Amino acid sequence: MANTQTLRMVVNGEQVELEITPSDTLAMVLRERLGLTGTKIGCEEGECGACTVLVDGLPVNSCLYPAVKAQDRSIRTVEGLSKNGELHPLQRSFVEHGAVQCGYCTPGILLSAVALLEQNPHPTDDEIRRALSGNLCRCTGYLKIIEAIQAVAASQ
Amino acid sequence: MAYDDYVTPSSVEEAVAALASLRGAGRIISGGTDLILQLQHREREASCLIDVTTIRGLSEIKRDGSFVIVGAAATFAQLERHPIIRGQAPVLAQAASWVGSPQIRNVGTLAGNVVNAQPAADGSIALLALDAEAEIANLTGRQWVPLSSLFVSPGVSRVDATMEMITAFRFRPQASLEGSAFERFARRKALALPLINVGVRVQLDADRSRARAVRIAIGPVAPVPFRACEAEKALLDRELDEAAVREAAAAAALESKPRSSLLRAGKEYRVELVRVLTQRALSRAIQSARG
Structure with missing residues (x-):
């Protein structure tokens, strides 16, 4: 029987503490222990970016990220983007621009975009493409996504 | 996945002692973006992972006398943006900017890239061009060795991650001319x-x-x-x-x-x-x- 360890981290602004097995990934803990299924499991190899969450503000692939590494860190998932029932400006813009089709990549892309706009409030299209280069979308062709992000950048 | 235990030592000495006490069953993990997959696919085995990324100073990038020193746990995201690397080792900043994706660069480290020993590793190619050295720590102490001496074959490094670790890289900064x-x-x-x-x-x-x-x-x-x-x-x-x-x-x-x-x-x-x-x-x- 594997050991357990106590993991303390802040998830979407709330302190959580739970017992995990050392080999749990952050994606698994978020989805299966905390019920935050907005974080998607895609390739499980760090290629698709569907599992992207922010760790201390930086996008990481949570499927490759040992949950133990999240100790004392702050995690943001797609569930943490809306405030008081209001969609995050990026979420609203994605809806308005038709930047969501099947939606499976959307949580990861939103988080990559949140991190980008926090570091670079007025990115060029190329900077957006580079920021999203670890997020695959097989539906939209990305153009609507870039437009949606540019619309938010223009409004802030 | 195979491992049962995961520890986060607070010093290099503690990490090396932990490896020694595990007699080959422990393994250093840095960012883990390669290692976690290798463990999942059973290409490498370990019963205990020893995470060195929270050791104080191990991800530092600095000038020290006639060298640029890059801590082993510096991430590619750090390398691609750091003014010392951009100004004094552009080949390394450019190589770092190509690795994986933003998500991988935020976590993956230079030492992990080198110890993983792939002949195509962008970090290793840049360090080889820079004539870098790596500092290896094990039970006998610490030693600087040429980067070029670290590679045996694809996926096999001279650095045995079950017994020792890289703590830093160093190279001469790029001067005028x-x-x-x-x-x-x-x-x-x-x-x-x-x-x-x-x-x-x-x-x-x-x-x-x-x-x-x-x-x-x-x-x-x-x-x-x-x-x-x-x-x-x-x-x-x-x-x-x-x-x-x-x-x-x-x-x-x-x-x-x-x-x-x-x-x-x-x-x-x-x-x-x-x-x-x-x-x-x-x-x-x-x-x-x-x-």
């Missing part, structure tokens, strides 16, 4: 293995016309990160004009031995890539050295 550059070609511009990557560092003589020193590193064209010594020789003691650069690039293509690979491309195509990318990297490095 020096330039460096990194070139890479892949099927797409992110999250793709390089078909060929090339790192070069050039030092010119005082009148800016001849090379005093040249280092050319190329991957993956051999079982380990490859240094194109014939191409380097072709540039010494002569005017550094376009013809010299063309001849050096041709020499690099001649001495490189890429294989045909379903993942990458046919060897004829890849040899041509060596020639083209070496020429581009040399031209950029020489241009930047001329200032």
Whole structure:
């Protein structure tokens, strides 16, 4: 029987503490222990970016990220983007621009975009493409996504 | 996944002692972006992972006397943005910017890249061009060794991550009359293995016309990160004009031995890539050295 360890981290602004097995990934803990299924499991190899969450503000692939590494860190998932029932400006813009089709990549892309706009409030299209280069979308062709992000950048 | 335990030592000494007490069953983990997959696929085994990324100072990038020091746990995201690396080792900043994706660069580390020992590792190619050294810590102490001595075969490093760890890299900062550059070609511009990557560092003589020193590193064209010594020789003691650069690039293509690979491309195509990318990297490095 594997050991357990106590993991303390802040998830979407709330302190959580739970017992995990050392080999749990952050994606698994978020989805299966905390019920935050907005974080998607895609390739499980760090290629698709569907599992992207922010760790201390930086996008990481949570499927490759040992949950133990999240100790004392702050995690943001797609569930943490809306405030008081209001969609995050990026979420609203994605809806308005038709930047969501099947939606499976959307949580990861939103988080990559949140991190980008926090570091670079007025990115060029190329900077957006580079920021999203670890997020695959097989539906939209990305153009609507870039437009949606540019619309938010223009409004802030 | 295989491992039962995961520890986060607070010092290098503690990490090395933990490895020793585990007698080969422990393994250093840094960012884990390669290792976690290798453990999941049972390509590597460990019962306990020893995470060194929270050791104080291990991800620091700094100038120290005549060297730039890069802590083993510095991430590619740090490297691509850090003013010291951008200004004094552009080949490494450029290589770092190509690794994986933003998500991988935020977590993956330079030491992990080197110990993983892939002949195509962008970090290793840049460090080889820089003539870097690595500091290895084990029970007997710490020792600086040339980066070029660390590679045995694809995936096999001289650094035994079950018994020892890299703590830092060091190299001479780029001074005036020096330039460096990194070139890479892949099927797409992110999250793709390089078909060929090339790192070069050039030092010119005082009148800016001849090379005093040249280092050319190329991957993956051999079982380990490859240094194109014939191409380097072709540039010494002569005017550094376009013809010299063309001849050096041709020499690099001649001495490189890429294989045909379903993942990458046919060897004829890849040899041509060596020639083209070496020429581009040399031209950029020489241009930047001329200032």
